[in-house]
Amino acid sequence: MDTQLLMAALAGCRDGIVITDAISPKNQIIYTNKAFQLMTGFSESDLIGKGSRFLLGTKTRPTAAKAFRQALGEGSRVQVTLSAICKDGSQKWLEISGGPFEYNGEKKRYFIGSCRDVGERVEAVEALMASEIKFEKSDVEAKVSSYDSITSLYNRSYFEEVAEREWLAMLRERRPLSVFLIGISNLAGFKASRGLDNSNRLMANTADALRQVFRRGIDLVAKYDDERFIVISTGMAWEEAENMAAKLNDVVDGELAQNTPIEARLYGCIGVATKIPEEGFHVDHLIELAEQALLKASTYPESTIIVAESDCVA
Structure with a gap:
Protein backbone atom coordinates (compact mmCIF):
# COMPACT_ATOMS: atom_id res chain seq x y z
CA MET A 1 0.00 0.00 0.00
CA VAL A 118 -13.18 7.71 27.90
CA GLY A 119 -13.41 10.59 30.35
CA GLU A 120 -17.19 10.90 30.16
CA ARG A 121 -17.62 7.24 31.03
CA VAL A 122 -15.13 7.31 33.91
CA GLU A 123 -16.62 10.50 35.33
CA ALA A 124 -20.18 9.23 34.93
CA VAL A 125 -19.44 6.00 36.78
CA GLU A 126 -17.52 7.83 39.53
CA ALA A 127 -20.40 10.31 39.90
CA LEU A 128 -22.89 7.44 40.07
CA MET A 129 -20.88 5.69 42.76
CA ALA A 130 -20.51 8.95 44.72
CA SER A 131 -24.22 9.73 44.52
CA GLU A 132 -25.15 6.21 45.60
CA ILE A 133 -22.78 6.38 48.55
CA LYS A 134 -24.18 9.77 49.55
CA PHE A 135 -27.74 8.51 49.28
CA GLU A 136 -27.01 5.33 51.19
CA LYS A 137 -25.37 7.23 54.02
CA SER A 138 -28.55 9.23 54.48
CA ASP A 139 -30.89 6.27 54.17
CA VAL A 140 -30.45 3.48 56.72
CA GLU A 141 -32.58 0.97 54.84
CA ALA A 142 -30.67 1.47 51.60
CA LYS A 143 -27.38 1.07 53.44
CA VAL A 144 -28.49 -2.16 55.08
CA SER A 145 -29.66 -3.60 51.76
CA SER A 146 -26.49 -2.65 49.83
CA TYR A 147 -23.67 -2.95 52.36
CA ASP A 148 -22.00 -5.64 54.41
CA SER A 149 -22.17 -4.61 58.07
CA ILE A 150 -18.76 -6.08 59.02
CA THR A 151 -16.56 -4.62 56.28
CA SER A 152 -18.69 -1.66 55.06
CA LEU A 153 -18.12 -2.96 51.53
CA TYR A 154 -20.95 -3.49 49.08
CA ASN A 155 -22.59 -6.87 49.56
CA ARG A 156 -22.97 -9.68 47.04
CA SER A 157 -26.51 -8.74 46.01
CA TYR A 158 -25.51 -5.21 45.09
CA PHE A 159 -22.35 -6.44 43.39
CA GLU A 160 -24.30 -8.78 41.13
CA GLU A 161 -26.62 -5.95 40.06
CA VAL A 162 -23.69 -3.70 39.15
CA ALA A 163 -21.76 -6.54 37.49
CA GLU A 164 -24.65 -7.24 35.14
CA ARG A 165 -24.96 -3.57 34.17
CA GLU A 166 -21.22 -3.26 33.58
CA TRP A 167 -21.17 -6.46 31.52
CA LEU A 168 -23.87 -5.10 29.20
CA ALA A 169 -22.05 -1.77 28.91
CA MET A 170 -18.78 -3.50 28.00
CA LEU A 171 -20.66 -5.73 25.52
CA ARG A 172 -21.84 -2.62 23.68
CA GLU A 173 -18.43 -0.97 23.77
CA ARG A 174 -16.40 -4.15 23.09
CA ARG A 175 -14.11 -3.42 26.04
CA PRO A 176 -12.65 -5.91 28.54
CA LEU A 177 -13.81 -6.60 32.07
CA SER A 178 -11.86 -8.32 34.85
CA VAL A 179 -13.09 -10.16 37.94
CA PHE A 180 -10.90 -10.83 41.00
CA LEU A 181 -11.92 -13.28 43.72
CA ILE A 182 -9.83 -13.00 46.88
CA GLY A 183 -9.85 -15.63 49.60
CA ILE A 184 -7.96 -16.16 52.86
CA SER A 185 -6.76 -19.72 53.22
CA ASN A 186 -7.25 -21.35 56.64
CA LEU A 187 -9.67 -18.60 57.73
CA ALA A 188 -12.16 -21.17 59.04
CA GLY A 189 -9.51 -22.59 61.35
CA PHE A 190 -8.57 -19.10 62.50
CA LYS A 191 -12.23 -18.34 63.27
CA ALA A 192 -12.58 -21.58 65.25
CA SER A 193 -9.45 -20.98 67.34
CA ARG A 194 -9.50 -17.20 67.71
CA GLY A 195 -13.22 -16.49 67.73
CA LEU A 196 -15.72 -14.68 65.53
CA ASP A 197 -14.75 -11.18 66.69
CA ASN A 198 -11.10 -11.64 65.66
CA SER A 199 -12.17 -13.17 62.37
CA ASN A 200 -14.51 -10.26 61.64
CA ARG A 201 -11.80 -7.77 62.57
CA LEU A 202 -9.42 -9.48 60.17
CA MET A 203 -11.99 -9.30 57.35
CA ALA A 204 -12.59 -5.60 58.04
CA ASN A 205 -8.84 -4.84 57.98
CA THR A 206 -8.44 -6.79 54.73
CA ALA A 207 -11.36 -4.86 53.22
CA ASP A 208 -9.60 -1.58 54.07
CA ALA A 209 -6.45 -2.86 52.35
CA LEU A 210 -8.43 -3.79 49.23
CA ARG A 211 -9.86 -0.28 49.03
CA GLN A 212 -6.32 1.08 48.84
CA VAL A 213 -5.54 -1.14 45.85
CA PHE A 214 -8.73 -0.54 43.86
CA ARG A 215 -9.15 3.22 43.96
CA ARG A 216 -10.80 4.00 40.64
CA GLY A 217 -14.41 5.01 40.84
CA ILE A 218 -15.18 2.33 38.26
CA ASP A 219 -13.68 -0.48 40.38
CA LEU A 220 -16.29 -2.14 42.58
CA VAL A 221 -15.06 -4.02 45.66
CA ALA A 222 -17.55 -6.19 47.54
CA LYS A 223 -17.75 -8.91 50.16
CA TYR A 224 -18.74 -12.07 48.29
CA ASP A 225 -19.40 -14.39 51.24
CA ASP A 226 -18.11 -15.05 54.76
CA GLU A 227 -14.57 -15.81 53.59
CA ARG A 228 -14.15 -14.16 50.17
CA PHE A 229 -14.05 -10.74 48.51
CA ILE A 230 -14.82 -9.96 44.87
CA VAL A 231 -13.82 -7.07 42.61
CA ILE A 232 -14.98 -6.10 39.14
CA SER A 233 -12.85 -3.73 37.04
CA THR A 234 -14.23 -2.37 33.78
CA GLY A 235 -11.89 -1.59 30.91
CA MET A 236 -9.11 -3.69 32.46
CA ALA A 237 -7.45 -6.11 30.05
CA TRP A 238 -5.52 -9.19 31.16
CA GLU A 239 -2.03 -7.60 31.17
CA GLU A 240 -3.09 -4.98 33.70
CA ALA A 241 -5.21 -7.53 35.59
CA GLU A 242 -2.16 -9.77 36.12
CA ASN A 243 -0.12 -6.83 37.40
CA MET A 244 -2.99 -5.77 39.65
CA ALA A 245 -3.32 -9.32 41.03
CA ALA A 246 0.39 -9.39 41.92
CA LYS A 247 0.10 -6.10 43.81
CA LEU A 248 -3.10 -7.30 45.45
CA ASN A 249 -1.40 -10.50 46.57
CA ASP A 250 1.39 -8.55 48.26
CA VAL A 251 -1.07 -6.24 50.02
CA VAL A 252 -3.26 -9.07 51.35
CA ASP A 253 -0.28 -11.11 52.55
CA GLY A 254 1.19 -8.01 54.20
CA GLU A 255 -2.07 -7.38 56.02
CA LEU A 256 -2.25 -10.98 57.23
CA ALA A 257 1.38 -11.03 58.34
CA GLN A 258 0.92 -7.82 60.30
CA ASN A 259 -2.32 -8.74 62.06
CA THR A 260 -2.19 -12.51 62.65
CA PRO A 261 0.28 -14.83 64.41
CA ILE A 262 2.60 -16.93 62.27
CA GLU A 263 1.15 -20.14 63.65
CA ALA A 264 -2.27 -19.22 62.19
CA ARG A 265 -0.77 -19.94 58.76
CA LEU A 266 -3.08 -17.54 56.94
CA TYR A 267 -2.29 -16.51 53.39
CA GLY A 268 -4.11 -14.95 50.48
CA CYS A 269 -5.21 -16.74 47.35
CA ILE A 270 -6.56 -14.99 44.26
CA GLY A 271 -8.45 -16.11 41.18
CA VAL A 272 -8.59 -13.79 38.17
CA ALA A 273 -10.63 -13.94 34.96
CA THR A 274 -10.73 -11.40 32.13
CA LYS A 275 -12.87 -11.22 29.01
CA ILE A 276 -14.29 -8.91 26.39
CA PRO A 277 -18.04 -9.63 26.67
CA GLU A 278 -19.72 -11.45 23.80
CA GLU A 279 -23.19 -12.73 23.05
CA GLY A 280 -23.99 -16.06 24.71
CA PHE A 281 -21.46 -15.49 27.51
CA HIS A 282 -22.84 -13.98 30.73
CA VAL A 283 -20.99 -12.20 33.53
CA ASP A 284 -21.91 -15.17 35.76
CA HIS A 285 -19.69 -17.32 33.55
CA LEU A 286 -16.79 -14.92 34.11
CA ILE A 287 -17.33 -15.05 37.87
CA GLU A 288 -17.43 -18.84 37.65
CA LEU A 289 -14.07 -18.84 35.86
CA ALA A 290 -12.64 -16.66 38.64
CA GLU A 291 -14.08 -19.05 41.23
CA GLN A 292 -12.44 -22.02 39.51
CA ALA A 293 -9.13 -20.16 39.43
CA LEU A 294 -9.47 -19.28 43.13
CA LEU A 295 -10.27 -22.90 44.00
CA LYS A 296 -7.11 -24.01 42.25
CA ALA A 297 -5.08 -21.28 43.96
CA SER A 298 -6.39 -22.36 47.39
CA THR A 299 -4.92 -25.85 46.94
CA TYR A 300 -1.37 -24.52 47.07
CA PRO A 301 0.37 -24.42 50.47
CA GLU A 302 1.32 -20.76 50.12
CA SER A 303 0.09 -17.47 48.71
CA THR A 304 -0.90 -18.01 45.08
CA ILE A 305 -2.45 -16.20 42.12
CA ILE A 306 -4.22 -18.17 39.40
CA VAL A 307 -5.43 -16.59 36.17
CA ALA A 308 -8.24 -18.33 34.26
CA GLU A 309 -7.08 -20.48 31.32
CA SER A 310 -6.00 -18.39 28.31
CA ASP A 311 -8.66 -19.83 26.01
CA CYS A 312 -11.30 -18.35 28.33
CA VAL A 313 -9.90 -14.84 28.49
CA ALA A 314 -9.55 -12.02 26.03
Whole structure:
Protein backbone atom coordinates (compact mmCIF):
# COMPACT_ATOMS: atom_id res chain seq x y z
CA MET A 1 0.00 0.00 0.00
CA ASP A 2 1.19 3.52 -0.78
CA THR A 3 2.89 5.22 2.20
CA GLN A 4 1.12 8.52 1.58
CA LEU A 5 -2.23 6.75 1.59
CA LEU A 6 -1.43 5.12 4.94
CA MET A 7 -0.38 8.44 6.47
CA ALA A 8 -3.57 10.08 5.19
CA ALA A 9 -5.63 7.28 6.77
CA LEU A 10 -3.88 7.73 10.14
CA ALA A 11 -4.28 11.50 9.94
CA GLY A 12 -8.01 11.17 9.31
CA CYS A 13 -8.66 8.58 12.03
CA ARG A 14 -11.16 9.68 14.69
CA ASP A 15 -9.17 7.97 17.46
CA GLY A 16 -5.89 9.46 18.53
CA ILE A 17 -2.86 7.72 17.05
CA VAL A 18 0.65 7.86 18.52
CA ILE A 19 3.75 6.13 17.18
CA THR A 20 6.89 5.91 19.31
CA ASP A 21 10.45 4.66 19.02
CA ALA A 22 10.21 1.98 21.71
CA ILE A 23 13.95 1.37 22.00
CA SER A 24 14.79 5.03 22.58
CA PRO A 25 15.54 5.89 26.23
CA LYS A 26 12.24 7.72 26.80
CA ASN A 27 10.03 5.94 24.27
CA GLN A 28 10.30 8.99 22.03
CA ILE A 29 7.19 10.11 20.13
CA ILE A 30 7.79 10.18 16.36
CA TYR A 31 4.21 10.67 15.09
CA THR A 32 0.81 11.85 16.34
CA ASN A 33 -2.32 12.46 14.34
CA LYS A 34 -4.59 15.48 14.57
CA ALA A 35 -7.14 13.67 16.75
CA PHE A 36 -4.54 13.02 19.46
CA GLN A 37 -3.35 16.61 19.30
CA LEU A 38 -6.92 17.83 19.80
CA MET A 39 -7.42 15.41 22.71
CA THR A 40 -4.41 16.73 24.63
CA GLY A 41 -4.11 20.31 23.36
CA PHE A 42 -0.48 19.79 22.37
CA SER A 43 0.68 20.67 18.88
CA GLU A 44 2.71 18.31 16.73
CA SER A 45 5.87 20.30 17.51
CA ASP A 46 5.12 20.01 21.26
CA LEU A 47 4.97 16.22 21.03
CA ILE A 48 7.52 15.05 18.45
CA GLY A 49 10.77 14.06 20.12
CA LYS A 50 9.31 14.04 23.62
CA GLY A 51 9.26 10.91 25.78
CA SER A 52 5.74 9.49 26.02
CA ARG A 53 5.83 9.26 29.81
CA PHE A 54 5.56 13.02 30.21
CA LEU A 55 1.90 12.58 29.29
CA LEU A 56 1.12 10.27 32.26
CA GLY A 57 -1.12 12.07 34.75
CA THR A 58 -1.15 11.74 38.52
CA LYS A 59 -4.49 9.88 38.44
CA THR A 60 -2.95 7.00 36.50
CA ARG A 61 -2.96 3.84 38.61
CA PRO A 62 0.51 2.38 39.27
CA THR A 63 -0.57 -0.99 37.88
CA ALA A 64 -1.75 0.62 34.62
CA ALA A 65 1.50 2.54 34.27
CA LYS A 66 3.47 -0.64 34.99
CA ALA A 67 1.50 -2.60 32.38
CA PHE A 68 2.18 0.14 29.83
CA ARG A 69 5.92 0.25 30.61
CA GLN A 70 6.11 -3.55 30.57
CA ALA A 71 4.48 -3.72 27.14
CA LEU A 72 7.01 -1.24 25.79
CA GLY A 73 9.92 -3.10 27.35
CA GLU A 74 8.80 -6.55 26.19
CA GLY A 75 7.39 -5.53 22.83
CA SER A 76 3.94 -6.90 23.65
CA ARG A 77 0.37 -5.71 23.12
CA VAL A 78 -1.46 -3.80 25.83
CA GLN A 79 -4.82 -2.21 26.58
CA VAL A 80 -4.99 0.13 29.57
CA THR A 81 -6.84 3.19 30.81
CA LEU A 82 -4.48 6.02 31.69
CA SER A 83 -4.82 9.59 32.89
CA ALA A 84 -3.04 11.91 30.43
CA ILE A 85 -1.81 15.43 31.14
CA CYS A 86 -3.11 18.02 28.66
CA LYS A 87 -1.31 21.20 27.67
CA ASP A 88 -3.56 23.36 29.89
CA GLY A 89 -2.63 21.25 32.92
CA SER A 90 -5.89 19.33 33.10
CA GLN A 91 -6.00 15.54 33.03
CA LYS A 92 -7.99 13.37 30.63
CA TRP A 93 -8.82 9.66 30.81
CA LEU A 94 -7.63 7.82 27.70
CA GLU A 95 -8.02 4.16 26.83
CA ILE A 96 -4.87 3.13 24.99
CA SER A 97 -4.72 -0.02 22.90
CA GLY A 98 -1.66 -0.90 20.91
CA GLY A 99 1.50 -2.86 20.40
CA PRO A 100 4.72 -3.17 18.40
CA PHE A 101 4.85 -3.41 14.64
CA GLU A 102 7.54 -4.33 12.17
CA TYR A 103 9.13 -1.71 9.96
CA ASN A 104 12.28 -2.16 7.88
CA GLY A 105 12.84 -5.55 9.50
CA GLU A 106 12.81 -4.20 13.06
CA LYS A 107 10.04 -6.07 14.87
CA LYS A 108 10.04 -4.42 18.30
CA ARG A 109 11.42 -0.97 17.68
CA TYR A 110 8.21 0.86 16.89
CA PHE A 111 5.05 0.99 18.98
CA ILE A 112 1.66 2.25 17.81
CA GLY A 113 -1.10 3.21 20.20
CA SER A 114 -4.73 4.00 19.47
CA CYS A 115 -6.15 6.42 22.06
CA ARG A 116 -9.81 6.98 22.87
CA ASP A 117 -11.19 9.62 25.23
CA VAL A 118 -13.18 7.71 27.90
CA GLY A 119 -13.41 10.59 30.35
CA GLU A 120 -17.19 10.90 30.16
CA ARG A 121 -17.62 7.24 31.03
CA VAL A 122 -15.13 7.31 33.91
CA GLU A 123 -16.62 10.50 35.33
CA ALA A 124 -20.18 9.23 34.93
CA VAL A 125 -19.44 6.00 36.78
CA GLU A 126 -17.52 7.83 39.53
CA ALA A 127 -20.40 10.31 39.90
CA LEU A 128 -22.89 7.44 40.07
CA MET A 129 -20.88 5.69 42.76
CA ALA A 130 -20.51 8.95 44.72
CA SER A 131 -24.22 9.73 44.52
CA GLU A 132 -25.15 6.21 45.60
CA ILE A 133 -22.78 6.38 48.55
CA LYS A 134 -24.18 9.77 49.55
CA PHE A 135 -27.74 8.51 49.28
CA GLU A 136 -27.01 5.33 51.19
CA LYS A 137 -25.37 7.23 54.02
CA SER A 138 -28.55 9.23 54.48
CA ASP A 139 -30.89 6.27 54.17
CA VAL A 140 -30.45 3.48 56.72
CA GLU A 141 -32.58 0.97 54.84
CA ALA A 142 -30.67 1.47 51.60
CA LYS A 143 -27.38 1.07 53.44
CA VAL A 144 -28.49 -2.16 55.08
CA SER A 145 -29.66 -3.60 51.76
CA SER A 146 -26.49 -2.65 49.83
CA TYR A 147 -23.67 -2.95 52.36
CA ASP A 148 -22.00 -5.64 54.41
CA SER A 149 -22.17 -4.61 58.07
CA ILE A 150 -18.76 -6.08 59.02
CA THR A 151 -16.56 -4.62 56.28
CA SER A 152 -18.69 -1.66 55.06
CA LEU A 153 -18.12 -2.96 51.53
CA TYR A 154 -20.95 -3.49 49.08
CA ASN A 155 -22.59 -6.87 49.56
CA ARG A 156 -22.97 -9.68 47.04
CA SER A 157 -26.51 -8.74 46.01
CA TYR A 158 -25.51 -5.21 45.09
CA PHE A 159 -22.35 -6.44 43.39
CA GLU A 160 -24.30 -8.78 41.13
CA GLU A 161 -26.62 -5.95 40.06
CA VAL A 162 -23.69 -3.70 39.15
CA ALA A 163 -21.76 -6.54 37.49
CA GLU A 164 -24.65 -7.24 35.14
CA ARG A 165 -24.96 -3.57 34.17
CA GLU A 166 -21.22 -3.26 33.58
CA TRP A 167 -21.17 -6.46 31.52
CA LEU A 168 -23.87 -5.10 29.20
CA ALA A 169 -22.05 -1.77 28.91
CA MET A 170 -18.78 -3.50 28.00
CA LEU A 171 -20.66 -5.73 25.52
CA ARG A 172 -21.84 -2.62 23.68
CA GLU A 173 -18.43 -0.97 23.77
CA ARG A 174 -16.40 -4.15 23.09
CA ARG A 175 -14.11 -3.42 26.04
CA PRO A 176 -12.65 -5.91 28.54
CA LEU A 177 -13.81 -6.60 32.07
CA SER A 178 -11.86 -8.32 34.85
CA VAL A 179 -13.09 -10.16 37.94
CA PHE A 180 -10.90 -10.83 41.00
CA LEU A 181 -11.92 -13.28 43.72
CA ILE A 182 -9.83 -13.00 46.88
CA GLY A 183 -9.85 -15.63 49.60
CA ILE A 184 -7.96 -16.16 52.86
CA SER A 185 -6.76 -19.72 53.22
CA ASN A 186 -7.25 -21.35 56.64
CA LEU A 187 -9.67 -18.60 57.73
CA ALA A 188 -12.16 -21.17 59.04
CA GLY A 189 -9.51 -22.59 61.35
CA PHE A 190 -8.57 -19.10 62.50
CA LYS A 191 -12.23 -18.34 63.27
CA ALA A 192 -12.58 -21.58 65.25
CA SER A 193 -9.45 -20.98 67.34
CA ARG A 194 -9.50 -17.20 67.71
CA GLY A 195 -13.22 -16.49 67.73
CA LEU A 196 -15.72 -14.68 65.53
CA ASP A 197 -14.75 -11.18 66.69
CA ASN A 198 -11.10 -11.64 65.66
CA SER A 199 -12.17 -13.17 62.37
CA ASN A 200 -14.51 -10.26 61.64
CA ARG A 201 -11.80 -7.77 62.57
CA LEU A 202 -9.42 -9.48 60.17
CA MET A 203 -11.99 -9.30 57.35
CA ALA A 204 -12.59 -5.60 58.04
CA ASN A 205 -8.84 -4.84 57.98
CA THR A 206 -8.44 -6.79 54.73
CA ALA A 207 -11.36 -4.86 53.22
CA ASP A 208 -9.60 -1.58 54.07
CA ALA A 209 -6.45 -2.86 52.35
CA LEU A 210 -8.43 -3.79 49.23
CA ARG A 211 -9.86 -0.28 49.03
CA GLN A 212 -6.32 1.08 48.84
CA VAL A 213 -5.54 -1.14 45.85
CA PHE A 214 -8.73 -0.54 43.86
CA ARG A 215 -9.15 3.22 43.96
CA ARG A 216 -10.80 4.00 40.64
CA GLY A 217 -14.41 5.01 40.84
CA ILE A 218 -15.18 2.33 38.26
CA ASP A 219 -13.68 -0.48 40.38
CA LEU A 220 -16.29 -2.14 42.58
CA VAL A 221 -15.06 -4.02 45.66
CA ALA A 222 -17.55 -6.19 47.54
CA LYS A 223 -17.75 -8.91 50.16
CA TYR A 224 -18.74 -12.07 48.29
CA ASP A 225 -19.40 -14.39 51.24
CA ASP A 226 -18.11 -15.05 54.76
CA GLU A 227 -14.57 -15.81 53.59
CA ARG A 228 -14.15 -14.16 50.17
CA PHE A 229 -14.05 -10.74 48.51
CA ILE A 230 -14.82 -9.96 44.87
CA VAL A 231 -13.82 -7.07 42.61
CA ILE A 232 -14.98 -6.10 39.14
CA SER A 233 -12.85 -3.73 37.04
CA THR A 234 -14.23 -2.37 33.78
CA GLY A 235 -11.89 -1.59 30.91
CA MET A 236 -9.11 -3.69 32.46
CA ALA A 237 -7.45 -6.11 30.05
CA TRP A 238 -5.52 -9.19 31.16
CA GLU A 239 -2.03 -7.60 31.17
CA GLU A 240 -3.09 -4.98 33.70
CA ALA A 241 -5.21 -7.53 35.59
CA GLU A 242 -2.16 -9.77 36.12
CA ASN A 243 -0.12 -6.83 37.40
CA MET A 244 -2.99 -5.77 39.65
CA ALA A 245 -3.32 -9.32 41.03
CA ALA A 246 0.39 -9.39 41.92
CA LYS A 247 0.10 -6.10 43.81
CA LEU A 248 -3.10 -7.30 45.45
CA ASN A 249 -1.40 -10.50 46.57
CA ASP A 250 1.39 -8.55 48.26
CA VAL A 251 -1.07 -6.24 50.02
CA VAL A 252 -3.26 -9.07 51.35
CA ASP A 253 -0.28 -11.11 52.55
CA GLY A 254 1.19 -8.01 54.20
CA GLU A 255 -2.07 -7.38 56.02
CA LEU A 256 -2.25 -10.98 57.23
CA ALA A 257 1.38 -11.03 58.34
CA GLN A 258 0.92 -7.82 60.30
CA ASN A 259 -2.32 -8.74 62.06
CA THR A 260 -2.19 -12.51 62.65
CA PRO A 261 0.28 -14.83 64.41
CA ILE A 262 2.60 -16.93 62.27
CA GLU A 263 1.15 -20.14 63.65
CA ALA A 264 -2.27 -19.22 62.19
CA ARG A 265 -0.77 -19.94 58.76
CA LEU A 266 -3.08 -17.54 56.94
CA TYR A 267 -2.29 -16.51 53.39
CA GLY A 268 -4.11 -14.95 50.48
CA CYS A 269 -5.21 -16.74 47.35
CA ILE A 270 -6.56 -14.99 44.26
CA GLY A 271 -8.45 -16.11 41.18
CA VAL A 272 -8.59 -13.79 38.17
CA ALA A 273 -10.63 -13.94 34.96
CA THR A 274 -10.73 -11.40 32.13
CA LYS A 275 -12.87 -11.22 29.01
CA ILE A 276 -14.29 -8.91 26.39
CA PRO A 277 -18.04 -9.63 26.67
CA GLU A 278 -19.72 -11.45 23.80
CA GLU A 279 -23.19 -12.73 23.05
CA GLY A 280 -23.99 -16.06 24.71
CA PHE A 281 -21.46 -15.49 27.51
CA HIS A 282 -22.84 -13.98 30.73
CA VAL A 283 -20.99 -12.20 33.53
CA ASP A 284 -21.91 -15.17 35.76
CA HIS A 285 -19.69 -17.32 33.55
CA LEU A 286 -16.79 -14.92 34.11
CA ILE A 287 -17.33 -15.05 37.87
CA GLU A 288 -17.43 -18.84 37.65
CA LEU A 289 -14.07 -18.84 35.86
CA ALA A 290 -12.64 -16.66 38.64
CA GLU A 291 -14.08 -19.05 41.23
CA GLN A 292 -12.44 -22.02 39.51
CA ALA A 293 -9.13 -20.16 39.43
CA LEU A 294 -9.47 -19.28 43.13
CA LEU A 295 -10.27 -22.90 44.00
CA LYS A 296 -7.11 -24.01 42.25
CA ALA A 297 -5.08 -21.28 43.96
CA SER A 298 -6.39 -22.36 47.39
CA THR A 299 -4.92 -25.85 46.94
CA TYR A 300 -1.37 -24.52 47.07
CA PRO A 301 0.37 -24.42 50.47
CA GLU A 302 1.32 -20.76 50.12
CA SER A 303 0.09 -17.47 48.71
CA THR A 304 -0.90 -18.01 45.08
CA ILE A 305 -2.45 -16.20 42.12
CA ILE A 306 -4.22 -18.17 39.40
CA VAL A 307 -5.43 -16.59 36.17
CA ALA A 308 -8.24 -18.33 34.26
CA GLU A 309 -7.08 -20.48 31.32
CA SER A 310 -6.00 -18.39 28.31
CA ASP A 311 -8.66 -19.83 26.01
CA CYS A 312 -11.30 -18.35 28.33
CA VAL A 313 -9.90 -14.84 28.49
CA ALA A 314 -9.55 -12.02 26.03
